[in-house]
Amino acid sequence: MPPIPLNVALWMFQNSRLENGEYVYTMSDGSKVYFTVDPALQKAANTLIATYPKDYEGLMMVDLRSGRILAIAGYMKGEKTLYPFKINVYPAASIFKIITLTSYLSIFGPNPPDTLKFCPPIYRKIPKRWLSCKREYTTSIYNAFGISNNPVFGRIAVSLGYEIIEEFAKKFHFGDTIGGIPYGYIKKPKNVYDLALLGSGFDNSTLNPIQAARIIQIASTGYDLEPYLIDRVISRDGTILYKSSPKINGKVLDDEVVFKIREISVSTIKEGTASKYFKDRGGHIITGTTVGGKTGTLTSRKLRGLTEWFVGFAPVDTPEVGVVAFSVGRPSPVKPHYLAMRLLQVYFLGEFRNVPIAYERILKSVISRP
Numbered sequence: 568m569p570p571i572p573l574n575v576a577l578w579m580f581q582n583s584r585l586e587n588g589e590y591v592y593t594m595s596d597g598s599k600v601y602f603t604v605d606p607a608l609q610k611a612a613n614t615l616i617a618t619y620p621k622d623y624e625g626l627m628m629v630d631l632r633s634g635r636i637l638a639i640a641g642y643m644k645g646e647k648t649l650y651p652f653k654i655n656v657y658p659a660a661s662i663f664k665i666i667t668l669t670s671y672l673s674i675f676g677p678n679p680p681d682t683l684k685f686c687p688p689i690y691r692k693i694p695k696r697w698l699s700c701k702r703e704y705t706t707s708i709y710n711a712f713g714i715s716n717n718p719v720f721g722r723i724a725v726s727l728g729y730e731i732i733e734e735f736a737k738k739f740h741f742g743d744t745i746g747g748i749p750y751g752y753i754k755k756p757k758n759v760y761d762l763a764l765l766g767s768g769f770d771n772s773t774l775n776p777i778q779a780a781r782i783i784q785i786a787s788t789g790y791d792l793e794p795y796l797i798d799r800v801i802s803r804d805g806t807i808l809y810k811s812s813p814k815i816n817g818k819v820l821d822d823e824v825v826f827k828i829r830e831i832s833v834s835t836i837k838e839g840t841a842s843k844y845f846k847d848r849g850g851h852i853i854t855g856t857t858v859g860g861k862t863g864t865l866t867s868r869k870l871r872g873l874t875e876w877f878v879g880f881a882p883v884d885t886p887e888v889g890v891v892a893f894s895v896g897r898p899s900p901v902k903p904h905y906l907a908m909r910l911l912q913v914y915f916l917g918e919f920r921n922v923p924i925a926y927e928r929i930l931k932s933v934i935s936r937p
Contacts, residue, residue: 568800568808571600573746573777576796577649580604580639597803602796603630603811608638611913615906616640617647621896622872625651626906628914629780631886633813634792636780638910655749655775657893658874660863661715662779663768665786665878668712668831670735671723672824679709679831685718692769694760697721713834715862717767724766725759732766738791738819739782741772745793750778768863776891779878783889786828787859787880789820829883832859841877843925844904853923854908855915857883860890862904872896877903881911888914900925 571579579592580602590602590609612626620642627639641651671677686700697718711719724732736742736753743750751774756762764770780794793814800809820828836845836852840862847853860879867874872895880886890910892903905926909919 570795570809570811571797571800573794573796574653574748576600576602576746577639577652580796581649598808599801601798601801603635603637603798604639604796605637607917608910608913609640611910611919612638612640613647615909616642619899619901619906620645621894621899623651623654623657623870623895624893625649625776626892626903626910627652627776627780627890628910629784629794629889629891631784631788631792631880631889634784634794635798635811636794636796637888637914639796651893652776653748655751655778656773656867656869657751657775657876657895658863658865658867659751659768659772659774660865660874660876661717661768662774662782662861662863662876662878663765663772664712664715664720665782665828665861666735666739666741667720667723667727667732667766667768668708669739669786669820669824669828670727670731671708672827673735673820674727674731676823677708679827680707682707683711683719683722685711685716685722687718689714689716689718692717692764694721694763694769697763698725698759709831709834710838712831712861713837713839715840717769720767721763721769722766724762727766729756729762729765732762736772739785740778746777748775748777750775750781769865774876776893779876779891779893780889783860783878783880783891785819787825787832787886787889789818789822789825791816791819829859829886832861832880833857833883835860835862836879841879841902841904841908844902844923845908846924847921848924848927853921854881854911855920856881856911858908858911859883860907862902867895870895873898875903877907879907879911881915
């Protein structure tokens with residue numbers, strides 16, 4: 568039988584049952600669909616999603632060596648559902664900086680410590696000022712990525728030009744529909760300021776969560792593997808009707824570029840926008856291994872809420888798994904970074920351990936309330 572499209576597989580998994588340590592969906596003819604999901608990881612993902620619900624929310628983990636989806640859980644408007652993974656209108660936000668960075672590393676070949684000049688403000692949407700000011704500041708590529716410096720990535724996009732940004736966006740499947748799931752898209756900028764906004768992730772791009780897993784797959788390994796959820800299909804009489812295998816679409820990035828991306832992406836966890844969610848009070852990383860990643864935050868007018876992302880991979884030197892966490896809703900101290908960190912703990916440590924700095928503050932604020 569032909570492969571079952573991922574959009575159908577998501578529905579089947581949503582209606583599956585746990586049998587003998589595997590998630591199974593029984594079709595009308597008695598055939599059984601077995602999924603790639605790990606029960607322990609899935610239990611953790613379900614718990615995290617149910618504990619911190621938002622209007623739209625999702626958490627998934629994928630094996631970067633094969634493309635197997637190891638856990639996938641979603642929530643929408645108070646209901647457990649995987650529909651949020653089929654939506655492609657979430658703002659890409661600063662996740663798009665991965666595409667801008669990859670383009671820059673591939674075309675110009677800079678090293679992570681190399682410096683660039685920029686014009687503040689770093690987090691406000693003022694592209695005209697980003698590109699021209701009387702007093703410029705200097706930062707490294709490594710630090711700019713970690714703290715999500717918008718002016719730096721706006722300038723990088725302008726130096727590259729739209730055609731190159733578009734070329735690399737296509738490598739990360741912007742504009743594609745795969746397995747029945749529409750991926751995100753980019754809009755052609757009207758002027759240089761629009762291009763700066765695209766490069767920074769502030770505007771002109773959307774993202775789908777399955778595509779986000781694909782992005783972290785390509786960026787951390789250089790290979791384009793399609794995520795899949797179905798392991799095998801067995802007929803009622805025991806005949807194997809379908810057996811999955813990795814779907815490799817080739818090598819997309821040079822090794823030199825991949826190694827630089829790995830090194831740079833650590834900045835997000837060590838000193839950057841996700842550091843307080845991955846460290847304890849003593850400053851130690853609490854996932855049991857090194858992690859690289861990127862955060863993204865931007866308000867969505869279409870979905871009427873604050874969109875927040877975390878995409879990451881671990882271990883950094885030899886990536887095994889990628890994780891995607893996202894949410895849309897009212898601002899909250901509990902970020903997708905926290906959900907991703909906890910799921911990585913379950914994978915590498917077997918359980919939730921320790922309390923990150925950011926979550927200590929959440930607990931204190933709750934306890935101190937009258």
